[in-house]
Amino acid sequence: MHKLQPQLLNAGRARSTLEARRRKALLKTGALQDAILNSAKFSSIATDEQGVIQVFNIGAQHMLGYAPADVLNCVTPADISDPQEIVERARALSAEFATTIAPGFEALVFKARRGIEDIYELTYVCKDGTRLPAVVSVTALRDLQHDIIGYLLIGTDNRARKRVEAEQERLDQSLRDTNLALQEAKTAADRANLAKSEFLSNMSHELRSPLNAILGFAQLIDSGSPSPTPAQQDSLDQILQAGWYLLELINEILDLALIESGKLSLSPEPMLLDEVLADCQAMIEPQARQSGIRLNFIAAEAPIFVRADRTRVKQVFVNLLSNAIKYNRVGGSVEVRCSARAGGRVRIAFQDTGEGLSAEKLAQLFQPFNRLGQEGGVEEGTGIGLAVSKQLVELMGGVIGVESTEGAGSLFWVELQAAAAPQLVEALPTPTAHASAEALPGVPQRSVLCVEDNPANLTLVARLLARRSDLRLLSARDGRRGVELAHSAQPDVILMDINLPGISGLTALKILLDNPATAHIPVIAMSANAMPRDIAKGLEAGFFRYLTKPIKVKEFMDTLDLALACERDGAGEALLQEIV
Structure with a gap:
C-alpha cells in the first residue's frame, strides 16, 4: 500500500498537467475563434449545409453594414451578392464541369463542396445599396464523419486593389494613347519628309534638265572656235556664273534636306x-x-x-x-x-x-x-x-x-x-583615257550611241561630238529603241538618260547587261537625277560612270575617252580569248 502511494501521486500530477494543457488549448482555441469572429479586417460568414447564414462576424457587419438580425437564419450569401455575377459564375462553372448549375448559393460553393480550393472575386451589395468588391475564399465545413455541415466564406476588402488596378489601367491607357499619338506624329513626319524629299528630287530633276542645255551650250560657245568677241565673252561669263551659282543653290538645298531627313549617307x-x-x-x-x-x-x-x-x-x-x-x-x-x-x-x-x-x-x-x-x-x-x-x-x-x-x-x-595611317595596299592598274582629237590614219571611226529624249540635250551632245572626227553619233529617243540600236549597231560607248519614255534607263541597262552581245559596251549615265541615292543606285546597277546634269564639258569628254579606252581594252581581251 505504501509502495502504491508515490505512483498514484505521480499519476495524479500527470493528469493535472494534461488537464491544464487541455484547458489552455481550449482557451487558446476560443481566443482564436473570438479573434476571427470579432476581426474587423475581414468578413467571416458561416452557413449551414443549405447555405443559410449562421455566423456573421464583426468584420462582415462593418464591411457590409448589415446587423446579425438582418441576415442570420434568413438569407444566403448569394442574396447579398451581385446577382449578375452569380449568373455569370453559374454559366462559367456549367461550361467548365459540363453540368447545369443554377444561379444562386450553389454557384458560390460548387467547387468547395467537391473539395476543390476556391478563391474568387465577388461583389457584395451592402445594406445601403453600395457595392463592395471582395476576394472570397470558400471552405466546406465537415463533421467527424466528413459530412458537410456548412460553409465558411472569408472575404477581404478588394477596393484598394481595384483602385490600384483602375489607376494602372488609366495610366496604361494614357501611355497607349501617348504612344499612338507619337506613332501617328512620327508617321505624319515621315510622310512629310518623304513628300519633301520627293518634291526636292523632282524639282532638282526639272531644274537640271534646262540647266544642262543652258550651261552646256554656254560652255560649247566659250570653248569654240573662233573665240567669242569680248562682248560675247562677257555675256557668256555672266551666263556661266549665274548657271553654276543656281546649280550650287540646288545642291545645297538638297544636302540640307537630306541631312534634316536623316537620309544622308x-x-x-x-x-x-x-x-x-x-x-x-x-x-x-x-x-x-x-x-x-x-x-x-x-x-x-x-x-x-x-x-x-x-x-x-x-x-x-x-x-x-x-x-x-x-x-x-x-x-x-x-x-x-x-x-x-x-x-x-x-x-x-x-x-x-x-x-x-x-x-x-x-x-x-x-x-x-x-x-x-x-x-x-x-x-x-x-x-x-x-x-x-x-x-x-x-x-x-x-x-x-x-x-x-x-x-x-x-x-x-x-x-x-584623328586616325592612324591606313595600311598600304598594292593598287590595281586602271585604264588610262586616250585623248584623240583627230582620227588617226587607217583607224576606223568609233560610234557613240546617245539615248536621250530631250532634244536640247541631244543637240548638245551632238555638238560636242562634232568636234571629234574620230567619233560618230547614233541616237535614240526612247529606251526600247536604244536597246534595239545597241544590239544592231554595236556602238563603242552608250550615253544613257535615266528618265526615258517606255522603259527607264535602268531597265534598258539591265537588258543590255543581260545580253552577251551588248554586255561589254560601257554605258555612261547622263541624268538629272542627282540625289546621292540615285547615283548610288545607278552605279550599283552597272553604269560605267554616272554624270549628273548639267554636265561639265571637260568632265564629259574625259569620261567618254575613259570609256572608249576601256571598251577597246575589253574588246581586245575578248578577241584574244576567242582566238585561244
Whole structure:
C-alpha cells in the first residue's frame, strides 16, 4: 500500500498537467475563434449545409453594414451578392464541369463542396445599396464523419486593389494613347519628309534638265572656235556664273534636306589631310587669283590623318575657303594650318584678313538662308553653305567653330577625329583615257550611241561630238529603241538618260547587261537625277560612270575617252580569248 502511494501521486500530477494543457488549448482555441469572429479586417460568414447564414462576424457587419438580425437564419450569401455575377459564375462553372448549375448559393460553393480550393472575386451589395468588391475564399465545413455541415466564406476588402488596378489601367491607357499619338506624329513626319524629299528630287530633276542645255551650250560657245568677241565673252561669263551659282543653290538645298531627313549617307575612312587640302587648294585657287587673295597652306610637321568622309570634308573645306576669299579685303590673304588637339582630335583652321564679324552676327552664323546682311552685296551666296557644313561636320563626329574680331578678320576652324595611317595596299592598274582629237590614219571611226529624249540635250551632245572626227553619233529617243540600236549597231560607248519614255534607263541597262552581245559596251549615265541615292543606285546597277546634269564639258569628254579606252581594252581581251 505504501509502495502504491508515490505512483498514484505521480499519476495524479500527470493528469493535472494534461488537464491544464487541455484547458489552455481550449482557451487558446476560443481566443482564436473570438479573434476571427470579432476581426474587423475581414468578413467571416458561416452557413449551414443549405447555405443559410449562421455566423456573421464583426468584420462582415462593418464591411457590409448589415446587423446579425438582418441576415442570420434568413438569407444566403448569394442574396447579398451581385446577382449578375452569380449568373455569370453559374454559366462559367456549367461550361467548365459540363453540368447545369443554377444561379444562386450553389454557384458560390460548387467547387468547395467537391473539395476543390476556391478563391474568387465577388461583389457584395451592402445594406445601403453600395457595392463592395471582395476576394472570397470558400471552405466546406465537415463533421467527424466528413459530412458537410456548412460553409465558411472569408472575404477581404478588394477596393484598394481595384483602385490600384483602375489607376494602372488609366495610366496604361494614357501611355497607349501617348504612344499612338507619337506613332501617328512620327508617321505624319515621315510622310512629310518623304513628300519633301520627293518634291526636292523632282524639282532638282526639272531644274537640271534646262540647266544642262543652258550651261552646256554656254560652255560649247566659250570653248569654240573662233573665240567669242569680248562682248560675247562677257555675256557668256555672266551666263556661266549665274548657271553654276543656281546649280550650287540646288545642291545645297538638297544636302540640307537630306541631312534634316536623316537620309544622308557618309563613308568615313582614314585620309591624309595634306592630300585633301591640296585638292581643295587646286579647286579654290582660280577664285583666289581672280579676287587677288593670297593662299598660304602651312604644311604640318608630320603627316596627319583624320577619319571622315572624303567628299564631304572637301565640301566643307571648299565652302570655308570660298567664304574666306569672298569676304576678304582687297589684296588680303587666307592662311590654313593643321594642329593636334586634346582628345585625339585634329584642328584645321582657316584664317582670313577680312572685316571680321560682330558678336551679333556671330550669334546668327550657321543659320540656313542667313547671309548676315550681305543680301545686297556684290558677292553671290545662298546662306546655306555654313549651315550644311556645320551639320556635315557634326555627322562625322566633329566640331566646327569661329572666332572673329571686327576689323581684324575671322578664324573658322574644324576639328575632326584623328586616325592612324591606313595600311598600304598594292593598287590595281586602271585604264588610262586616250585623248584623240583627230582620227588617226587607217583607224576606223568609233560610234557613240546617245539615248536621250530631250532634244536640247541631244543637240548638245551632238555638238560636242562634232568636234571629234574620230567619233560618230547614233541616237535614240526612247529606251526600247536604244536597246534595239545597241544590239544592231554595236556602238563603242552608250550615253544613257535615266528618265526615258517606255522603259527607264535602268531597265534598258539591265537588258543590255543581260545580253552577251551588248554586255561589254560601257554605258555612261547622263541624268538629272542627282540625289546621292540615285547615283548610288545607278552605279550599283552597272553604269560605267554616272554624270549628273548639267554636265561639265571637260568632265564629259574625259569620261567618254575613259570609256572608249576601256571598251577597246575589253574588246581586245575578248578577241584574244576567242582566238585561244
